[in-house]
Amino acid sequence: MISLEHISQSIHEALSASLNSTLVLLIEMAIAGVLVIALFAVLGLVLVFMERKVSAYMQIRLGPNRVGYKGFAQTAADTLKLLIKEGLTPDGADKFLFNLAPLLVIIVAMLIMAPIAFTKGFQLWDINIGVLYVSAVSSIGVIGILMAGWASNNKYSLLGAMRSGAQIVSYELSAGLSVLTIVILVGSLSINDIIASQQNGWWIFKGHIPVLISFVIFVIAVTAETNRAPFDLAEAESELTAGFHTEYSGMRFALFFLAEYVNIFIVCAIGATLFFGGWMPFHIGSWEAFNHVMDFIPGIVWFFGKVFALIFLIMWFRWTFPRLRVDQLLNLEWKYLLPIAMFNLLLTTVMAITGFYFK
């Protein structure tokens, strides 16, 4: 069976055989960079297509079905359209910040990709504080959104950006706290350690009710953090037309759009890693035969399967729920989610100290 780990290792060995170590590192970085950008493009295409098909399914429509086989080329055609479209900069906009904002947002999305483990030994950067790195870097994205809203010189954009700022900063707290519950149980911030700790069972099954609660909080918080409905106040199209990216057109708009979908992928990847064992296959206790069959499915399939299941969940939210109001949104976070998350963290700590979880 072809394993991605073997491929990456054999590339490394082949390069090391003929070149010195600095050159090897440079070439490998270039390969990784190209791969990440390619993954970005593919994710953008796949997720946008998936969202359109999921929404069509829920809205008793067919969705895109003309361009390419069953509409698969629709997003590619849309991207082409956006590429050749004029990127307007409104009069009175702060040109520098206006152009910088989409780049900042997309760069942040790219940076968070680094510590995510796609399968065994297939990871860009095995950093020992992986989870902390993700929470820290993802907070930078809000600056891009605020920048876009402010630089557009549009009142709708400004309102959307201010909403988004309040929202992301608040919900980062409960997202962070729910991530911490797993960190406490594992005792490590490294993504690889967290995955390794779930060899005998995923945390969602091992961790009793506290982990279930933290998973629910995590899903709510990351939905809010990625500005998805029912927390899409930043771009609430019935109130603020398009919120913070009202004035953006062409490829700059596409960058915001791409960053949104990549962010969804990343938060779902983190969720899958923390609660569903990342690329770890599904095992049941001592059912040897069953476990062996599960092991046969490659880790990358497990990983993407879990991630896409979570993405589907978040898309399902978007096409079902109405939007919250801005004060209800902040009430939900500060009055309900945050206290619950804190208490839950305490509970998990007690659980971790006493060892009261399935091992």
Place this chain on the structure above:
Amino acid sequence: MQYEEVATTQDGNLVINVGPQHPATHGVMHLVITLHGETILNVQPHLGYIHRSIEKMCESLSYRQFIYSTSRMDYLSSHINNHGCALAVEKGLQVEVPERAKVIRVLMDELTRIASHVLWWGAMAMDVGALTPFFHAFRERELINDIMEETCGARLTMNYMVPGGVMFDLHPNFVKKVKEFVAFFRTKIDEYDTLVTYNVIFQERMKNVGVISAADAVSFGCTGPVLRACGVKSDIRKLAPYDGYEKLNFEEPLETAGDSYARYLVRMRELRESLSIIDQLIDNIPEGEFQAKTKAVLKLPKGEFYSRVETARGEFGVYIISEGGLTPYRIHFRSPGFANLSCLNHIAKGQKIGDLVAMMGTLDLVIPDIDR
């Protein structure tokens, strides 16, 4: 009216223009909103973007012709607008409308009410951010449009009611299709409830928002579901029955809270009432003429004629002054949307901008009805 293009007032409050092109206004309406943060201090509607002076145009049209222009006012209840005009002309002509025509008119009115409320339901859910209900609503509305198309030949601007009756007889499929629709739609209303009405987020967005007291609603001239949500009996079908509504057994839904949720509930209950009216009539359509014999050229005697009907949005009044000629001397329409819009500033003050959109949704504004 002149107003300065200002970004902020002197107190540092934000002034934003919602519309004339904006997804929330469902048409070309222009709201100038003064905001303090997210809180609304003042809402000033600016009208006139699609004013077509329909009332003035009607003065040069004959009594048969002017009815057709009223389909273009509240396009979602064109049958009921036509009905109101036909009633006013019939008052002047002293024509007795055949029983069959009366029943057909009531059936069409109620189907129109359902179609209008269904579209309102979808659009209002879209206003509060849920996009899916809009498509579900259109699935049901499309069935009604198909029924209308068969009988009236049109899907939106029906022009089916004429002085003395209706223009054509019912299509042979009508009864069968309406029965199918009613059975289908009963299951779908329950689906609407589970999808939107019982949703916690939706209820939180609607309750205690946009509250208007009964006294205020009356003084603003609100009618229809907006007034009934304050607990005031105001259904013209009950107060001044026309064309056989007095023989029907239906309830007038009343709520007392006066908030957005009460307006929502009133409309949802009206959907069920309309279904029960259709149920009562669909098997009892009398045989006979569908149109009374009228002269080819209608002339109303000198005088003033007023009729009122209950559209999906409230009371629609038609006021005709005749000098005895071929065309009306003066026509005025009392449109429900205009009066309902006037309370917007009153109920929106102090609320959040997101709720303004929801409130406009529950007022069920149709812009061509406001700007005639």
